[in-house]
Amino acid sequence: xxxxxxxxxxxxxxxxxxxxxxxxxxxxxxxxxxxxxxxxxxxxxxxxxxxxxxxxxxxxxxxxxxxxxxxxxxxxxxxxxxxxxxxxxxxxxxxxxxxxxxxxxxxxxxxxxxxxxxxxxxxxxxxxxxxxxxxxxxxxxxxxxxxxxxxxxxxxxxxxxxxxxxxxxxxxxxxxxxxxxxxxxxxxxxxxxxxxxxxxxxxxxxxxxxxxxx
Amino acid sequence: xxxxxxxxxxxxxxxxxxxxxxxxxxxxxxxxxxxxxxxxxxxxxxxxxxxxxxxxxxxxxxxxxxxxxxxxxxxxxxxxxxxx
Numbered sequence: 001x002x003x004x005x006x007x008x009x010x011x012x013x014x015x016x017x018x019x020x021x022x023x024x025x026x027x028x029x030x031x032x033x034x035x036x037x038x039x040x041x042x043x044x045x046x047x048x049x050x051x052x053x054x055x056x057x058x059x060x061x062x063x064x065x066x067x068x069x070x071x072x073x074x075x076x077x078x079x080x081x082x083x084x085x086x087x088x089x090x091x092x093x094x095x096x097x098x099x100x101x102x103x104x105x106x107x108x109x110x111x112x113x114x115x116x117x118x119x120x121x122x123x124x125x126x127x128x129x130x131x132x133x134x135x136x137x138x139x140x141x142x143x144x145x146x147x148x149x150x151x152x153x154x155x156x157x158x159x160x161x162x163x164x165x166x167x168x169x170x171x172x173x174x175x176x177x178x179x180x181x182x183x184x185x186x187x188x189x190x191x192x193x194x195x196x197x198x199x200x201x202x203x204x205x206x207x208x209x210x211x212x213x214x
Numbered sequence: 215x216x217x218x219x220x221x222x223x224x225x226x227x228x229x230x231x232x233x234x235x236x237x238x239x240x241x242x243x244x245x246x247x248x249x250x251x252x253x254x255x256x257x258x259x260x261x262x263x264x265x266x267x268x269x270x271x272x273x274x275x276x277x278x279x280x281x282x283x284x285x286x287x288x289x290x291x292x293x294x295x296x297x298x
Contacts, residue, residue: 013252014245014247014252014254015247015252015254016252018247067249067251067252078251101249125248125249125273127246127247127248127277128246128247129240129244129245129246129247130244130245130246130247130254131243131244131245132243132245132254142244172297175293175294175297176297178290178293178294179294179297179298188239189239189240189241189244191236192236192237192239192240194281195277195278195280195281196246196277198280198281198284198290199277199280199281202280202284
């Protein structure tokens with residue numbers, strides 16, 4: 001049976017515009033590997049579609065891009081997709097990676113309690129610097145410092161790595177970028193970027209089964 | 215206000231000034247995305263939030279101080295060596 005994964009890709013302001021562009025790399029990689037992808041793009045990243053596709057298609061891997069809080073993650077126009085105490089059981093038997101602020105702190109833990117295999121996400125704010133390249137986000141080398149490490153989680157999972165290894169490889173890429181930023185050859189603002197990248201890395205957690213693979 | 219309180223206030227004020235000084239190197243054409251509503255901030259807006267010490271300002275100070283603490287305690291050095 002072919003592998004199947006679902007990814008949400010809202011795109012309605014500058015932050016989600018960047019996440020939309022970077023998540024395109026994940027989708028392209030999956031397609032190149034012959035993995036079936038269910039993409040919820042732009043306004044399709046809404047709760048009704050999300051719940052319906054998860055229930056009917058039962059993807060093993062779910063990647064959520066968007067905004068978040070301690071208790072929820074959102075889709076297009078900030079619509080709540082999953083909320084602790086409401087519908088976290090929708091993530092039962094799934095490996096989840098959520099590129100959003102804060103959601104690991106409560107929703108992540110609650111999802112695992114409700115049966116999610118694993119939840120990788122961030123306990124506090126996920127932040128990134130960028131140059132406001134709305135039309136060509138992928139050409140933004142500053143955003144790349146932050147979004148390549150976050151993409152690494154999904155790319156590693158697609159390769160069949162265990163969840164703990166996907167989390168570790170992403171953190172290793174963050175550290176590689178931090179090392180580069182702190183080197184003597186870097187620009188005067190590099191240390192500033194390194195601090196925020198460290199914060200993302202430090203607050204990136206992997207809850208649930210550490211051994212499970214996609 | 216006790217002597218201890220005054221000392222703490224002075225330290226907090228000094229930290230705030232240091233964080234602002236470090237933010238001042240951020241280029242004009244660079245922005246930062248922070249937060250649940252996708253807010254994007256410029257250097258001057260970040261400095262203003264640190265001045266006000268609102269939620270964003272406190273977050274910036276926490277990130278800055280967290281990094282320095284990790285540097286002082288050798289956590290960053292350890293990670294760099296471990297990943298090399």
